[in-house]
Amino acid sequence: MDIGINIGRGLFGIVMLLGIAFLFSRDRKNINWRLVGIGIGLQILIAGLLLPGWPYIREVFQAVA
Numbered sequence: 001m002d003i004g005i006n007i008g009r010g011l012f013g014i015v016m017l018l019g020i021a022f023l024f025s026r027d028r029k030n031i032n033w034r035l036v037g038i039g040i041g042l043q044i045l046i047a048g049l050l051l052p053g054w055p056y057i058r059e060v061f062q063a064v065a
Contacts, residue, residue, distance in 0.1 A: 018036070
């Protein structure tokens, strides 16, 4: 598969999920967008560490799980 399509699909999913959460929020003006960005950044960082298949990082996450 083309990696660009996969990344685009993932970004589209993130935007849609954030959009749905925003639409159903009762207190939209108090959303901490900095915290949301940090959370997404941490997810991207963890995926970047796990996807290349480095065995020692995978073992750490398996031990924690």
